[in-house]
Amino acid sequence: MRRHSANSGQAATETENGRVTIKSVARRAGVSIGTVSRVINGFTDVNAELRTRVEKAVRELDYRPNLRAQSFVRDKSPIISFLLSNRGGLNPFHSLILQGVEDYCANHGYFVLFARCQYAPGTRPSELRLPTVLLTNGLADCVIAAGVNHENLLKMMDQRDLRYVVLANNLVTQEPREPLNQVRFDDAGGYSEATRYLIQLGHRDIWFVGDTSLQWFRNRYEAYVQVMHENNLEPRAQTVALSDDLFENGRASVDMILEREAPLSAVLSCAGESAEGAMEALREHGREVPRDASVIGFDYMIVRSGLWKLTSVSVDAVEVGRQLGRLAIERLTSNGKPLSEAVVPTTLIKRGTCRPFRSNEQMVL
Amino acid sequence: MRRHSANSGQAATETENGRVTIKSVARRAGVSIGTVSRVINGFTDVNAELRTRVEKAVRELDYRPNLRAQSFVRDKSPIISFLLSNRGGLNPFHSLILQGVEDYCANHGYFVLFARCQYAPGTRPSELRLPTVLLTNGLADCVIAAGVNHENLLKMMDQRDLRYVVLANNLVTQEPREPLNQVRFDDAGGYSEATRYLIQLGHRDIWFVGDTSLQWFRNRYEAYVQVMHENNLEPRAQTVALSDDLFENGRASVDMILEREAPLSAVLSCAGESAEGAMEALREHGREVPRDASVIGFDYMIVRSGLWKLTSVSVDAVEVGRQLGRLAIERLTSNGKPLSEAVVPTTLIKRGTCRPFRSNEQMVL
DNA sequence: GTGATTGATGAGAGCGCTTGCTGACGGGCG
DNA sequence: CGCCCGTCAGCAAGCGCTCTCATCAATCAC
Numbered sequence: 088m089r090r091h092s093a094n095s096g097q098a099a100t101e102t103e104n105g106r107v108t109i110k111s112v113a114r115r116a117g118v119s120i121g122t123v124s125r126v127i128n129g130f131t132d133v134n135a136e137l138r139t140r141v142e143k144a145v146r147e148l149d150y151r152p153n154l155r156a157q158s159f160v161r162d163k164s165p166i167i168s169f170l171l172s173n174r175g176g177l178n179p180f181h182s183l184i185l186q187g188v189e190d191y192c193a194n195h196g197y198f199v200l201f202a203r204c205q206y207a208p209g210t211r212p213s214e215l216r217l218p219t220v221l222l223t224n225g226l227a228d229c230v231i232a233a234g235v236n237h238e239n240l241l242k243m244m245d246q247r248d249l250r251y252v253v254l255a256n257n258l259v260t261q262e263p264r265e266p267l268n269q270v271r272f273d274d275a276g277g278y279s280e281a282t283r284y285l286i287q288l289g290h291r292d293i294w295f296v297g298d299t300s301l302q303w304f305r306n307r308y309e310a311y312v313q314v315m316h317e318n319n320l321e322p323r324a325q326t327v328a329l330s331d332d333l334f335e336n337g338r339a340s341v342d343m344i345l346e347r348e349a350p351l352s353a354v355l356s357c358a359g360e361s362a363e364g365a366m367e368a369l370r371e372h373g374r375e376v377p378r379d380a381s382v383i384g385f386d387y388m389i390v391r392s393g394l395w396k397l398t399s400v401s402v403d404a405v406e407v408g409r410q411l412g413r414l415a416i417e418r419l420t421s422n423g424k425p426l427s428e429a430v431v432p433t434t435l436i437k438r439g440t441c442r443p444f445r446s447n448e449q450m451v452l
Numbered sequence: 453m454r455r456h457s458a459n460s461g462q463a464a465t466e467t468e469n470g471r472v473t474i475k476s477v478a479r480r481a482g483v484s485i486g487t488v489s490r491v492i493n494g495f496t497d498v499n500a501e502l503r504t505r506v507e508k509a510v511r512e513l514d515y516r517p518n519l520r521a522q523s524f525v526r527d528k529s530p531i532i533s534f535l536l537s538n539r540g541g542l543n544p545f546h547s548l549i550l551q552g553v554e555d556y557c558a559n560h561g562y563f564v565l566f567a568r569c570q571y572a573p574g575t576r577p578s579e580l581r582l583p584t585v586l587l588t589n590g591l592a593d594c595v596i597a598a599g600v601n602h603e604n605l606l607k608m609m610d611q612r613d614l615r616y617v618v619l620a621n622n623l624v625t626q627e628p629r630e631p632l633n634q635v636r637f638d639d640a641g642g643y644s645e646a647t648r649y650l651i652q653l654g655h656r657d658i659w660f661v662g663d664t665s666l667q668w669f670r671n672r673y674e675a676y677v678q679v680m681h682e683n684n685l686e687p688r689a690q691t692v693a694l695s696d697d698l699f700e701n702g703r704a705s706v707d708m709i710l711e712r713e714a715p716l717s718a719v720l721s722c723a724g725e726s727a728e729g730a731m732e733a734l735r736e737h738g739r740e741v742p743r744d745a746s747v748i749g750f751d752y753m754i755v756r757s758g759l760w761k762l763t764s765v766s767v768d769a770v771e772v773g774r775q776l777g778r779l780a781i782e783r784l785t786s787n788g789k790p791l792s793e794a795v796v797p798t799t800l801i802k803r804g805t806c807r808p809f810r811s812n813e814q815m816v817l
Numbered sequence: 818g819t820g821a822t823t824g825a826t827g828a829g830a831g832c833g834c835t836t837g838c839t840g841a842c843g844g845g846c847g
Numbered sequence: 848c849g850c851c852c853g854t855c856a857g858c859a860a861g862c863g864c865t866c867t868c869a870t871c872a873a874t875c876a877c
Contacts, residue, residue, distance in 0.1 A: 108863055119827040124865060132825065154590040156863035159524040160832055169566070176770075177547040186542050189566055193584065198591065201534070201554055201566045219558065225519040226563065405541075473833060484857045489835060497855060521833035525862055 107148045116144035127152060158225075167192055167415045168200040168220045168227035172234035177203075180387050180404055184233055184254070187408020188415075195416055200227050208237040208259065215243050229415045235259065250423060252414045254407070259302050266428035268418065270410040274303070274385070275310035277400035277433030281355055281383045282314035284435055289444035290353040290381060291320060296340045296365055297357020298328035304357040307385075307400075311355055323349070333357075337364025345372045352444050353381040362397055366440070377442035383435075396439035407431050472513045481509035492517060523590075532557055532780045533565040533585045533592035537599035542568075545752050545769055549598055549619070552773020553780075560781055565592050573602040573624065580608050594780045600624065615788060617779045619772070624667050631793035633783065635775040639668070639750070640675035642765035642798030646720055646748045647679035649800055654809035655718040655746060656685060661705045661730055662722020663693035669722040672750075672765075676720055688714070698722075702729025710737045717809050718746040727762055731805070742807040748800075761804035772796050 109127075113120040118137055125133050126141040133141075144150070158164040169188050171181055189199045204218035220226060221244070230251040232240065236258050244251050255271035258264070285293050293315070299305040308326060315322040329339035337356055344351055345368065354369075356362035362384025366376050374380050384397045387404035410429045417426055474492075478485040483502055490498050491506040498506075509515070523529040534553050536546055554564045569583035585591060586609070595616040597605065601623050609616050620636035623629070650658050658680070664670040673691060680687040694704035702721055709716055710733065719734075721727035727749025731741050739745050749762045752769035775794045782791055 110863080120864080121827060121829090121866080122825090125826095128865085134825065137826085151587065151589040153524075153863055154588050155520070155524040155527070155529060156590070157865085159518075159520040159834090159862090160864045160866090162520070162832075164520060166565070177542075177551050179544060179547070182542040182544070182547045185566065186568075189568060193567065196584075198585065198588075199566050200531070201550065201564050202558065203551075203554060219561075220563065222516065223519050223563075224516040225521070475833080485834075486836080486857060486859095487855090490856090493835085499855065502856080518833055521862095522835085524832090524864090525834045525836090527862075 107150045108153070109150075111148055112141065112144045112150050115148060116140040163228055163419075164225065165196060166198050166200050166227045167412070167419075168202055168230045170218065170220060170230050170232050170234070171201075171203045172232060172236050172240065173205055174203070174234040181233060183387055183404035184408040184411065187405035187410075188231060188412040189408075190405065191409040191412030192416070195412075197412075197416060199412075203234075206237070206240060208239065210239055212239045212242040212246065215239055217243065221247075221249060229419050231411045231415050233257070233411070238264075250415075250418050252411055252418060254411060255428070256303050256306075267425040268414065270407060270414055270429045270431065272402040272407050272431040273433050274400065274402065275306050277385075277402070277435060278307040278310040278355070279314050280433075280435045281400050282311045283318075284437075285353045285355065285381060285383065285441070286314070286318050286320065288353075288381065288441060291444070292323065292350040293320070293353045293355060294341075294344060294351055295322065295324040295326070295355050295357070296337055296361060297324075297326065298336060299324075299326040300328065307357055333360035334364040334367075337361030338368045339364075341365040341368035342371065345369075345374075351380060353441070354383070356382065356384045359384040359386045359397060359399060362399070362440075366397075377440050381441040381444075383441060386436075398438045398440045399436050400433050401436045402431060402433045472515045473518070474515075476513055477506065477509045477515045480513060481505040528593055528784075529590065530561060531563045531565050531592045532777070532784075533567055533595045535583065535585060535595050535597050535599070536566075536568045537597060537601050537605065538570055539568070539599040546598055548752055548769035549773040549776065552770035552775075553596060553777040554773075555770065556774040556777030557781070560777075562777070562781060564777075568599075571602070571605060573604065575604055577604045577607040577611065580604055582608065586612075586614060594784050596776045596780050598622070598776070603629075615780075615783050617776055617783060619776060620793070621668050621671075632790040633779065635772060635779055635794045635796065637767040637772050637796040638798050639765065639767065640671050642750075642767070642800060643672040643675040643720070644679050645798075645800045646765050647676045648683075649802075650718045650720065650746060650748065650806070651679070651683050651685065653718075653746065653806060656809070657688065657715040658685070658718045658720055659706075659709060659716055660687065660689040660691070660720050660722070661702055661726060662689075662691065663701065664689075664691040665693065672722055698725035699729040699732075702726030703733045704729075706730040706733035707736070710734075710739075716745060718806070719748070721747065721749045724749040724751045724762060724764060727764075727805075731762075742805050746806040746809075748806060751801075763803045763805045764801050765798050766801045767796060767798045 109120045109123050113123045192199050202220040233254045253269040255269040295311045297304040299308045312322045325340040330336040354365045384399045386399040474485045474488050478488045557564050567585040598619040618634040620634040660676045662669040664673045677687045690705035695701040719730045749764045751764040751766050
């Protein structure tokens with residue numbers, strides 16, 4: 088690449104080359120650019136008449152400050168980056184979260200940059216190849232780390248003094264982490280409630296289905312186990328991943344349970360898709376839901392078409408996004424001091440897949 | 453708001469206040485900042501030795517140019533805005549498109565800003581309240597208009613000399629529009645192919661199901677009608693929206709057709725969800741798919757869990773996004789001259805819901 | 818009436834970078 | 848040897864804005 092050759096010729100000397108800048112406004116209003124700056128930035132110590140004149144000039148010229156110049160001189164930008172880590176695609180859950188982030192940020196004068204990245208949990212922080220968003224100096228002032236994240240990335244961001252906020256549910260950590268600068272939804276609480284609900288309905292043979300090698304599912308599993316123990320019931324779980332596909336995993340798990348004729352009167356499933364799979368397996372074995380078995384799954388208040396009848400532990404994913412946006416903006420305005428965790432509650436939404444236990448159900452098998 | 457009081461005191465005179473700028477690099481390498489600039493921008497007319505020294509200094513100081521300063525002085529930014537118009541949420545289809553946009557842009561040094569907006573089709577361009585992304589001067593240099601768009605927004609952007617690229621399939625226009633600066637996927641082609649396929653399988657009573665008051669579904673409908681006519685078959689369609697919910701609309705439409713005992717051997721559905729609804733209705737009427745009726749729907753190559761058996765007209769939505777990203781970047785680098793339309797093909801993916809017609813199927817009803 | 822205080826304004830420096838221009842240098846050629 | 852010209856480094860002018868500081872007017876206390 089060679090330098091561009093001279094082509095500007097006679098640079099516009101005093102005249103403006105077509106664009107409206109703070110100077111044009113100042114000239115038109117007959118004030119200095121400092122005064123214009125004070126008016127557009129809402130300082131109160133400006134004479135009412137001058138203010139009016141400036142405002143008129145702004146309107147007439149349709150002036151809008153150059154964000155690039157503003158960001159440059161203020162040394163900050165109104166951009167927050169939403170970083171989706173280690174996820175193939177933008178799944179419905181994260182779509183809703185992104186939507187919530189955008190919603191909150193847009194309402195508070197910030198913009199959301201969408202970026203993705205992949206990294207291995209094992210890589211040492213210093214050897215981590217950061218995504219371009221994080222490497223680019225001055226692009227975004229705060230990062231929202233969603234998707235599946237690991238300690239090494241957070242360490243790296245700490246080292247580089249990058250401000251960030253994390254979605255804690257999908258954060259995989261070895262040792263417990265101080266719950267700062269993070270948003271979490273209380274899925275464990277929801278799974279406790281769901282378990283209690285099934286017990287109240289009279290169920291005893293309640294199976295948890297889900298791959299507990301994944302931390303987020305393990306949290307749900309542990310909540311289930313605890314409630315079962317509190318009620319002197321034996322947890323009975325199929326926690327090995329029989330498939331990568333959640334639907335298929337739910338189907339295969341329940342199929343296995345029924346094949347070996349283990350007693351089963353309710354299924355608490357780690358996810359919505361796997362609950363659908365569980366229902367498929369029950370159907371295949373001639374057991375009707377909820378008549379012959381109750382099923383509870385998980386969802387995130389996505390608007391589903393007609394048939395969404397699954398009783399679920401439910402979290403408002405858009406709200407999770409809003410909280411992430413809120414925390415990110417607070418981090419920027421709170422001068423970087425750590426913020427305490429925000430928790431979004433979950434609710435057990437009772438739809439059509441649970442029913443009180445009747446002992447003759449056992450006969451069906 | 454009052455002006456900030458003086459708090460800087462003795463501004464750092466010649467020393468740098470902690471941050472690494474082009475000056476630090478220049479000093480360390482013993483060259484002028486101009487030379488550093490030329491090196492980091494890849495100009496070739498730099499002496500090899502100086503270049504090496506500069507590169508060394510950059511590495512040692514871990515220097516990264518300040519994007520804010522660069523954007524400011526270059527008067528352009530590496531940010532492209534993905535604007536989702538008139539859509540409640542970020543649905544799976546648009547999530548995939550966004551993903552494709554991000555994919556392409558990230559690979560070409562651009563960043564993607566995610567924004568949403570709502571506007572009425574009827575509003576006159578001059579009265580349109582533009583979303584903040586478009587109003588903010590210097591934020592993004594090009595806008596990708598996805599979601600459902602209308603002429604008034606495009607007119608407004610034209611007037612303001614905003615560069616943009618449109619997803620044409622969801623663009624609602626009165627008069628035909630020159631296909632410039634837009635990406636389109638050929639769903640009409642896919643629906644023609646699907647119709648021909650059903651005819652080849654021997655089906656005659658092929659029903660199109662979908663609300664044709666929506667332009668994108670009407671395009672599919674018209675492709676269907678044309679192929680039917682070419683084959684001297686009578687188009688038979690349920691084009692009135694019986695519900696806002698696609699699933700329910702498909703279900704209700706087919707239910708109505710079957711209720712009045714109209715002959716039906718295949719359903720060509722405007723969307724995937726509505727095809728699921730159609731299958732539900734067939735099931736309710738005791739007709740098994742594909743034994744007693746064939747069904748074709750639509751999808752966008754989303755990875756669905758196990759049971760996705762629907763034969764579909766299919767478009768690679770991620771590719772649509774990539775094309776949008778490509779066109780947007782071309783618009784920026786092609787000095788603003790209009791670019792010709794990009795078309796993403798659709799394919800008929802034959803899964804498990806179609807079978808050759810057997811006349812005794814008619815008996816089932 | 819005088820000096821001190823307060824308040825509003827304009828002037829201008831400076832943010833970090835790009836880039837046109839100037840001029841030093843050296844090699845080729847007459 | 849001198850001249851010309853191509854090459855390449857440094858200088859410095861800006862880009863549009865913010866914000867400090869000096870200035871000046873008006874107000875107030877006594």
